[in-house]
Every structure is written in structure tokens, then in C-alpha cells.
Amino acid sequence: xxxxxxxxxxxxxILLLLSGLLAFGVKALAGVFLNSAHxxxxxxxxxxxxxxxxxxxxxxxHCHEQHASIDGTEPAPASGTPSNYTLFYDNYINQTDGFxxxxxxxxxxxxxxxxxxxxxxxxAGGWTADTLNDILEAFSFTSxxxxxxxxxxxxxxxxxxxxxxxxxxxxxACHNPHAAQGDPPNSPDGTKxxxxxxxxxxxxxxxxxxxNLWGLWGDEPGERMSDYTTGYxxxxxxxxxxxxxxxxxxxxxxxxxxxxxxxxxxxHNTVDVISSTPLGRNxxxxxxxNEKHGSFDADGALSGDPPYGSIMGRTLSCTDCHEPHGSPxxxxxxxxxxxxxxxxxxxxxxxTDFTPPFADYNKELxxxxxxxxxxxxxxxxxxxxxxWYYVHHSGSGDPPYSAMRCWNCHDSGxxxxxxxANVTSINCNICHYHGSVDTILGTNRKTF
Ligand code: HEC
Ligand code: HEC
Ligand code: HEC
Ligand code: HEC
Ligand code: HEC
Ligand code: HEC
Ligand code: HEC
Ligand code: HEC
Numbered sequence: 001x002x003x004x005x006x007x008x009x010x011x012x013x014i015l016l017l018l019s020g021l022l023a024f025g026v027k028a029l030a031g032v033f034l035n036s037a038h039x040x041x042x043x044x045x046x047x048x049x050x051x052x053x054x055x056x057x058x059x060x061x062h063c064h065e066q067h068a069s070i071d072g073t074e075p076a077p078a079s080g081t082p083s084n085y086t087l088f089y090d091n092y093i094n095q096t097d098g099f100x101x102x103x104x105x106x107x108x109x110x111x112x113x114x115x116x117x118x119x120x121x122x123x124a125g126g127w128t129a130d131t132l133n134d135i136l137e138a139f140s141f142t143s144x145x146x147x148x149x150x151x152x153x154x155x156x157x158x159x160x161x162x163x164x165x166x167x168x169x170x171x172x173a174c175h176n177p178h179a180a181q182g183d184p185p186n187s188p189d190g191t192k193x194x195x196x197x198x199x200x201x202x203x204x205x206x207x208x209x210x211x212n213l214w215g216l217w218g219d220e221p222g223e224r225m226s227d228y229t230t231g232y233x234x235x236x237x238x239x240x241x242x243x244x245x246x247x248x249x250x251x252x253x254x255x256x257x258x259x260x261x262x263x264x265x266x267x268h269n270t271v272d273v274i275s276s277t278p279l280g281r282n283x284x285x286x287x288x289x290n291e292k293h294g295s296f297d298a299d300g301a302l303s304g305d306p307p308y309g310s311i312m313g314r315t316l317s318c319t320d321c322h323e324p325h326g327s328p329x330x331x332x333x334x335x336x337x338x339x340x341x342x343x344x345x346x347x348x349x350x351x352t353d354f355t356p357p358f359a360d361y362n363k364e365l366x367x368x369x370x371x372x373x374x375x376x377x378x379x380x381x382x383x384x385x386x387x388w389y390y391v392h393h394s395g396s397g398d399p400p401y402s403a404m405r406c407w408n409c410h411d412s413g414x415x416x417x418x419x420x421a422n423v424t425s426i427n428c429n430i431c432h433y434h435g436s437v438d439t440i441l442g443t444n445r446k447t448f
Contacts, residue, residue, distance in 0.1 A: 147326030218258025225254025301397025
């Protein structure tokens with residue numbers, strides 16, 4: 001079928017469903033929908049502008065309007081022409097405008113009272129000082145911050161045989177609006193407990209146009225980090241050394257965490273080429289099986305901060321380092337990682353000088369590494385934070401470089417060797433990024 005006819009067909013199906021003619025289909029969807037955050041009759045969808053029509057909370061009509069209108073009048077927002085899928089607003093317009101934001105914003109929301117949604121660092125990390133409080137805000141970060149770019153996501157999913165169309169909402173790459181559950185339910189401020197989890201995401205590769213066939217991801221056994229790997233070690237929650245992500249319980253093996261590796265690698269893998277508008281280039285492939293932070297094991301010696309320590313053979317979740325929506329840092333790097341906030345904002349990552357001696361001194365990336373790896377200060381309090389002499393030169397078990405002829409690598413400064421030696425730093429990203437191996441200085445060690 002061509003696009004116009006598909007659109008027509010979808011419109012008719014929705015109209016039939018809405019008018020209750022397909023009782024059977026509605027029943028099937030209704031089960032899933034009633035268990036969702038949107039369909040919940042206590043805290044689900046409720047568009048204030050149609051409250052006078054008497055639709056109960058959780059009714060489809062709070063999102064879908066027949067003939068772009070209800071009873072001949074058009075409640076706000078009025079668009080004139082019918083929107084795709086009979087939604088009350090255009091399904092998707094751009095990064096900061098579209099259907100979902102009409103409710104998922106804290107001010108000016110059509111949902112009565114507005115909707116508070118938090119960052120992953122807040123909800124899973126327990127970093128309650130984070131001021132970010134709605135989804136629109138999370139997708140509004142631009143350089144030097146970053147947000148998952150919805151235009152690119154839409155282009156990407158339409159190029160896959162997953163049943164998406166040009167009219168699909170890129171939020172539905174990762175969420176099923178008819179099934180998504182709150183995490184935790186009905187608790188917008190994100191205080192979690194092991195017993196109140198909900199599951200907001202669905203896997204794009206499992207997408208089905210028939211919503212009730214497109215299940216949630218993470219809600220069932222087999223879909224947790226502990227199923228992906230036996231080597232998962234949960235990071236600490238904010239300001240704690242006894243509570244762990246994602247729910248503040250003492251569970252550390254990922255049996256309470258959605259398998260985000262399988263989820264994210266539906267798109268970020270070694271096969272799919274992904275073009276990024278904000279970065280102006282294609283993304284590097286992610287080969288998690290062969291990375292040290294992934295299933296490939298660290299070797300030699302590891303100088304980890306608690307709870308990681310020196311035990312090798314661990315596999316991390318993407319969300320241990322990344323936000324799913326947006327971040328004040330580059331590359332969606334979380335502002336809070338493993339129990340504390342980063343020491344500063346990561347405004348620049350990309351290295352510019354790949355020839356030793358390296359004249360690119362930026363080491364903002366170290367703010368991230370510091371959260372899980374021992375910097376010089378952790379080795380010796382006479383040394384400085386976010387300096388990295390020990391792990392590269394001394395004392396860490398398998399330092400890669402001997403501190404001799406400093407000028408071969410450091411742009412300026414010189415010995416005597418030691419953590420406080422007066423040498424210029426070297427941009428971490430010259431050697432550390434997804435898939436990196438140190439070929440420049442020839443140790444050929446995997447460095448990520
Ligand atoms: C939170 C808002 C919301 C609610 C509530 C909602 N829908 Fe939808 N619905 C959507 C969106 C958004 C789409 C478009 C999905 C996409 O972009 O791929 C959609 C698409 C559809 C489709 C097209 C096929 C599909 O599943 O993608 C049907 C049919 C449908 N909805 C029926 C219903 C019915 C019946 C109800 C109530 C039981 C309902 N919807 C409640 C937001 C909602
Ligand atoms: C690339 C995948 C992806 C895209 C695209 C995406 N999300 Fe999410 N979203 C996630 C993940 C991952 C989580 C965190 C899930 C968890 O904590 O279990 C999440 C969480 C959420 C939550 C729950 C937050 C809370 O307070 O519990 C909401 C609401 C949400 N997303 C809405 C949206 C909206 C609206 C869009 C589009 C503007 C969108 N998402 C686009 C992956 C995505
Ligand atoms: C008519 C208003 C409305 C629209 C439009 C809407 N939502 Fe929601 N959404 C809600 C409400 C209400 C909740 C439940 C909030 C709660 O738990 O207190 C919710 C919850 C969610 C959740 C579960 C996490 C949470 O906050 O509890 C996700 C995920 C989500 N919405 C995604 C979306 C996506 C994606 C779209 C667009 C396709 C969308 N929503 C459009 C009102 C809306
Ligand atoms: C539906 C496909 C899809 C899924 C699922 C997905 N991504 Fe992406 N991601 C993209 C696309 C497309 C881009 C390129 C646009 C951009 O740069 O934001 C991207 C870009 C990124 C970037 C680079 C952003 C920047 O500006 O530097 C990071 C980091 C990232 N994704 C992490 C993740 C993580 C972590 C997950 C899982 C929680 C995930 N992605 C899930 C499609 C996806
Ligand atoms: C969330 C915690 C966390 C963060 C943040 C983190 N790492 Fe790691 N890193 C680990 C763990 C755990 C291992 C051990 C993995 C294993 O056992 O296979 C590791 C292993 C490594 C290794 C391999 C060491 C060896 O002996 O083989 C390198 C190199 C490394 N990390 C570099 C970095 C750099 C550079 C950064 C910052 C850009 C960083 N890491 C950020 C937790 C982290
Ligand atoms: C083969 C290359 C190489 C040589 C030669 C070398 N270094 Fe380094 N050094 C590095 C790398 C790579 C780092 C890690 C990046 C960083 O911390 O700036 C580093 C880090 C350091 C640091 C921590 C700097 C910081 O800001 O984090 C000090 C101090 C240091 N080296 C001193 C020396 C001294 C003194 C010499 C000579 C006696 C020397 N290095 C020779 C590669 C080298
Ligand atoms: C010239 C290449 C190079 C540069 C630049 C560089 N590193 Fe490294 N780094 C390495 C190599 C090689 C290893 C050893 C990997 C291994 O253990 O097999 C390493 C190891 C590490 C480790 C892992 C230590 C552990 O626990 O075993 C961390 C953390 C780290 N570097 C952080 C940084 C930071 C932060 C910067 C920037 C300030 C930086 N590196 C700059 C090459 C480099
Ligand atoms: C230890 C922390 C850490 C973990 C765990 C991690 N990342 Fe990253 N990620 C980074 C850092 C640092 C960067 C920026 C440097 C780079 O581009 O690799 C990055 C960049 C990216 C990018 C942008 C790459 C580009 O071309 O600029 C994508 C996409 C991405 N990550 C996806 C993922 C996915 C998917 C996972 C899980 C399978 C994951 N990351 C796990 C730290 C991490």
C-alpha cells in the first residue's frame with residue numbers, strides 16, 4: 001500500500017477502535033493499556049481541555065480525537081487539520097516540539113498539574129539534587145550539552161524493517177505509548193523501592209504496529225542485566241556505600257535492572273551505520289562484546305574505586321555512564337555516576353592532536369573516569385585529583401608507559417618523575433573511546 005492509503009487504513013482502524021466497534025481488539029489492547037501509566041484510572045492521561053466532555057481518566061480520547069474534534073468542537077490544542085493517528089497534536093515536529101511534550105512538560109502541560117519526569121541519574125542514581133524535571137527539558141540540551149537527536153532516530157528507525165513509518169513518533173522508537181509503565185508508577189519524583197518498579201521501555205527491534213503485541217522490555221525474567229551477564233556490578237547510589245542502582249536496595253548483580261545493553265545495541269552495534277546531526281559525522285560502532293567495559297575482560301591489573309576494586313571480568317550497563325535522553329555533558333554522559341556528581345562539566349571530548357608530543361591538554365573526560373577509577377589523589381593524597389600519573393606510569397600493577405624522556409609524549413615540562421611533575425596533560429580521548437586500542441604509542445592495549 002502507498003503511504004496515503006496506509007494512513008487512511010490506520011485512521012479507520014483507530015476510529016473503529018475508539019468507537020468500540022472492534023470490541024475484541026479493544027479488549028486485547030485494553031489489558032495492556034490498563035496496566036500502563038497512561039491507561040491507569042487513578043493517575044493516567046487526563047487532558048484538562050476536554051474535562052468538560054466527561055471522559056474518565058485513562059481514556060484513549062485524552063490522546064486520540066475522532067475527526068480531530070470532539071462533539072463538533074475542537075478542544076485545545078486546535079490544529080484545524082486531523083493529525084496522524086487521530087492524535088490531538090502533530091505526532092512529531094522537531095526535537096522540542098511534538099505530541100508527547102504537550103503533556104510531558106512541567107509548565108503549560110495539557111495534563112492537569114503538569115508532568116514531572118527526572119533524569120536517569122536522579123531516578124536510578126538517587127541524585128535528588130538534580131533540577132531537571134521534565135522530558136522536554138531533557139531533550140533541549142544543545143552543545144556543550146547533548147541530547148539524543150530525534151530527527152536522526154526517526155530516520156534510523158524508518159530505515160529498519162521494524163514496521164515504523166515516516167509518521168512514527170521517534171519517542172516510540174523506545175516507548176510503547178499504550179504499554180509504558182512508570183518507573184516507579186505514580187511517583188513522578190522518582191523515589192524508588194525494590195517493590196515499586198515500573199518498566200518504561202520497549203525494544204525497537206521488537207516493535208509491532210499492533211501495540212498489544214509490542215511488549216515492555218525489562219519487566220520479565222530474561223530481560224535483566226543479570227541475564228545478559230553474570231559479571232554485572234551495580235554502581236553505588238548517590239552519597240551511599242550501601243545502597244545500589246537502580247532502586248536503592250542492596251541488590252548488586254543487575255537482577256533488578258533492565259538489560260540496557262541489549263536494548264541500546266538494537267541500534268548501537270557493529271552493523272548499523274548511524275549518522276548524527278549534532279556531531280556532524282557517523283557514530284563509531286559499538287562492539288560491546290569486545291570492549292573491556294563490556295564483556296571483554298580487563299587484563300593485567302585494575303585500579304578501581306569501590307565497589308569495583310581490583311576485580312576484573314566485569315561488564316557494565318550503558319546507563320552506568322549514559323543518560324537515555326539528554327545531559328549537560330557531551331555524549332549523554334551522566335552528571336552523576338557511581339555515587340557522586342562529576343567534578344566538572346564535560347564540554348569537549350574530541351581530541352585534536354594524535355601525534356606525540358601531544359599538544360591537546362583537555363582532560364575533562366577524566367571527570368567521568370574518576371568516578372570509578374583511582375586517580376593520583378586516590379593513590380596518594382599528596383597528589384592531585386584528576387591527574388593520572390599512577391595508572392600510566394607507576395604503581396598500578398601494569399602501567400603502560402615508563403616515565404623517561406618526557407618530551408616524547410608531553411608537550412612541555414619535564415621530570416623528575418612523580419605525580420606532581422610539571423608536565424602538560426594529554427587529552428584522554430586520544431586513546432580512550434569506544435573500541436579504542438593504543439596503536440599510537442604502540443602498546444596495542446585495549447583502552448576502553
Ligand atoms: C498517551 C497517549 C495515547 C493514549 C492514551 C492512547 N494512544 Fe493510541 N497512539 C498514540 C500514539 C502516539 C500513536 C502513534 C504511534 C507511533 O507514532 O508509532 C498511537 C497509535 C494508535 C493506533 C495505531 C496503531 C498503533 O498501535 O501504532 C491505534 C489503533 C491506537 N493508537 C488506538 C488506541 C486506543 C484504542 C487507545 C485506548 C485504549 C489508545 N490508542 C490510547 C498515543 C496514545
Ligand atoms: C533511545 C531510546 C529513547 C528515546 C528515543 C526516548 N526515550 Fe524515554 N526513556 C528511555 C530510557 C532508557 C528510559 C529509562 C528507563 C528506565 O529507567 O528503566 C526512559 C524513560 C522515560 C520516561 C520515564 C521517566 C520517569 O520519570 O520515570 C519518560 C516519561 C520518557 N522516557 C518519555 C520519553 C519521551 C516523551 C520521549 C520523546 C520525546 C522519549 N522518552 C524518547 C529511552 C528513550
Ligand atoms: C494526555 C497527556 C499525555 C500525553 C500526550 C503523553 N503522556 Fe506519557 N504520561 C502521561 C501521564 C499522566 C503519565 C503517568 C504519570 C504518573 O505516573 O504520575 C505518563 C507516563 C508516561 C511514561 C511512564 C513514566 C512515567 O512518567 O510514569 C512514559 C514512558 C510516557 N508517559 C511516555 C510518553 C510518550 C512517549 C508519549 C508520546 C508518544 C506520551 N507519554 C504522551 C500523560 C501523557
Ligand atoms: C532507536 C535507535 C536507538 C536506540 C535504541 C538508542 N540510540 Fe543512541 N543514538 C541513536 C541515533 C540515531 C543517534 C545519532 C543522533 C545523536 O547524535 O543523538 C544516537 C546517538 C547516541 C549517542 C551520541 C550522542 C552525542 O550527541 O554524542 C549516545 C552517547 C547514545 N546514542 C547512547 C545511547 C544509549 C546509552 C542508548 C540506550 C539507553 C541508546 N543510545 C539507544 C539511536 C538509538
Ligand atoms: C561506571 C564505572 C566506570 C567508569 C565511569 C569508567 N570505568 Fe573504566 N572500568 C570500569 C570497570 C568496572 C572496569 C573493569 C572491566 C572488566 O573487569 O573487564 C574498567 C576497566 C577499564 C580499563 C581496562 C583496564 C585493564 O586493566 O585492562 C580501562 C583502560 C578503563 N576502564 C578506562 C576508563 C576510562 C579512560 C574512563 C573514563 C573515560 C573509564 N574507564 C570510566 C569501570 C568504569
Ligand atoms: C610514552 C609516552 C609518555 C612519556 C615518555 C611520559 N609520559 Fe607522562 N603520561 C603519559 C600519558 C599517556 C599520561 C596520561 C595522560 C595525562 O594524565 O595527561 C601521562 C601522565 C603523566 C602525568 C599526569 C599528568 C596529568 O595531568 O594527568 C604526569 C605527572 C606525568 N605523566 C609525568 C611524566 C614525566 C615526568 C615524564 C618523563 C620523566 C613522563 N611523564 C613521560 C605518557 C607519557
Ligand atoms: C597515549 C594514550 C593514552 C592517553 C592520552 C591516556 N591514556 Fe589512559 N591508558 C592508556 C593505556 C595504554 C592504558 C592501559 C590499559 C591497560 O590496562 O591495558 C590506560 C589506562 C587508563 C585507565 C585504567 C586504569 C586501570 O584501572 O587499570 C584509566 C582510568 C585511564 N587510563 C584514564 C586516562 C585519563 C583520565 C586520561 C586523560 C587525562 C588518559 N587516560 C590518557 C593510554 C592513554
Ligand atoms: C564507562 C562508561 C561508558 C559506558 C559503560 C558506555 N559508554 Fe558510551 N561513551 C562513553 C564515553 C566516555 C563516550 C565519549 C567517547 C567516545 O566517543 O567513545 C561515549 C560515547 C558513546 C557514543 C557516541 C560515539 C561517537 O561516535 O561519538 C555512543 C553511541 C555510545 N557511547 C553508546 C554506548 C552504548 C550503546 C553503551 C552500552 C553498550 C555504552 N555507550 C556504554 C562512556 C561509556
